[in-house]
Amino acid sequence: MSTVVTVSGSPAEDSTTHAVLRHVRRRLEVAGHRVVAVRPRNLPAAALLAGDVDDPAVAAAVRTIRAADGVVVASPVFNASISGLLKVFLDALPQRAFAGTPVLPLMTGGSLAHVLAVDHALRPVLQALSAAPVLAGRFVLSEHARRYPDGGLLLDPVAAVGLADATDALLAQLEHRPVPHLFAASGRRFSPVAGAPDLTVHLVAPDDPRLHPLLAELMVEYSTRYATGGPHELLTEVPVTDFELPSGTFVILQDGGETVAGGALRRYDATTAEVKRVWTSMRHRRRGLAGRLMAELERVAGELGHERIHLTTGPRQPEARRLYLAAGYTPRFDTALAPELVGVHAFGKELVPGAGLVEWPPAAVPLPEPATR
Numbered sequence: 001m002s003t004v005v006t007v008s009g010s011p012a013e014d015s016t017t018h019a020v021l022r023h024v025r026r027r028l029e030v031a032g033h034r035v036v037a038v039r040p041r042n043l044p045a046a047a048l049l050a051g052d053v054d055d056p057a058v059a060a061a062v063r064t065i066r067a068a069d070g071v072v073v074a075s076p077v078f079n080a081s082i083s084g085l086l087k088v089f090l091d092a093l094p095q096r097a098f099a100g101t102p103v104l105p106l107m108t109g110g111s112l113a114h115v116l117a118v119d120h121a122l123r124p125v126l127q128a129l130s131a132a133p134v135l136a137g138r139f140v141l142s143e144h145a146r147r148y149p150d151g152g153l154l155l156d157p158v159a160a161v162g163l164a165d166a167t168d169a170l171l172a173q174l175e176h177r178p179v180p181h182l183f184a185a186s187g188r189r190f191s192p193v194a195g196a197p198d199l200t201v202h203l204v205a206p207d208d209p210r211l212h213p214l215l216a217e218l219m220v221e222y223s224t225r226y227a228t229g230g231p232h233e234l235l236t237e238v239p240v241t242d243f244e245l246p247s248g249t250f251v252i253l254q255d256g257g258e259t260v261a262g263g264a265l266r267r268y269d270a271t272t273a274e275v276k277r278v279w280t281s282m283r284h285r286r287r288g289l290a291g292r293l294m295a296e297l298e299r300v301a302g303e304l305g306h307e308r309i310h311l312t313t314g315p316r317q318p319e320a321r322r323l324y325l326a327a328g329y330t331p332r333f334d335t336a337l338a339p340e341l342v343g344v345h346a347f348g349k350e351l352v353p354g355a356g357l358v359e360w361p362p363a364a365v366p367l368p369e370p371a372t373r
């Protein structure tokens, strides 16, 4: 396990840069690393401006950086450059502060006109501090990072893939291995063509290592979008044994040995299967894989004796909503309402004509009668 320090150069309390760093942090934590956040905005301003490295808070931040195995430095673009706050903080570091440490530069900005600020404004400063190496940086357009008041973050797929690539490059450095990681898999890019000659379907148990990319990415994605505590607190709402045959199973699609999509089935009631954990690798979207996966899940549900399917998704999963509508599922909510007002998005589908859909919302469980004396 390595320790990675994240440094956010935004002076704002509620910030896109902080949110993007929290997402990167989750990816690093799910991969097994410890992450410590340094926020220069919380350091004493007078000490920073005076370059007072003896100030206890500044000195502690500098020590944290020097002890790191890897660093992620992020800044908003301010007037075509890094924030003054970040520059003042970096100027407080000793000249070889990053010697022998891989550093990942990230920037957020409001305009693509400044996409190269990562390379012309941030990279040279990190190089001057002896970062080795400075990894390929990423610029995230602020409109590609939709923030919610509770701290949730919905990343545009372009930003999500860019940040995944960047984080994987840092993980590869930390773990002393070539770049492809559990998230990156083969690193191949496919054209958006539905045909996939090497595609294979497998029914797998919940502890099968081939599920690792699916579970890891779902944990990162859910915890980022819904701002839950730590990623490891997720995917526990139903017992994992629900996904073991004969009650249920995971179904995965592999392409040339790489898990590219997957989902799970569990018994909802005597005739209904519930679909959960639907996932397509972010590097394999727009190939029709999710539609193919849903067809396989329905086929397997039928083989397990189910007559209908029930599933739910959340308000911050627009791609899932589109998928289920396109796959012929009936929405059990008012599609004209804003997703956040709907909350839980339930869908249903008959596998056997006339089977009907499950009762939704479920009838309230009657409260027990108060005890009488």
Ligand SMILES: Cc1cc2nc3c(=O)[nH]c(=O)nc-3n(C[C@H](O)[C@H](O)[C@H](O)COP(=O)(O)O)c2cc1C
Residues within 6 Å of the ligand: 010, 011, 012, 014, 015, 016, 017, 018, 076, 077, 078, 079, 080, 081, 108, 109, 110, 111, 112, 113, 114, 142
């Ligand atoms: C003072 C100031 C200057 C900015 N200058 C630029 C700029 O030159 N180019 C750009 O793309 N965005 C610029 N922006 C937009 C921010 O970079 C963008 O909104 C960023 O995501 C803010 O990050 P934060 O919420 O973490 O502070 C500027 C914002 C502010 C407040």
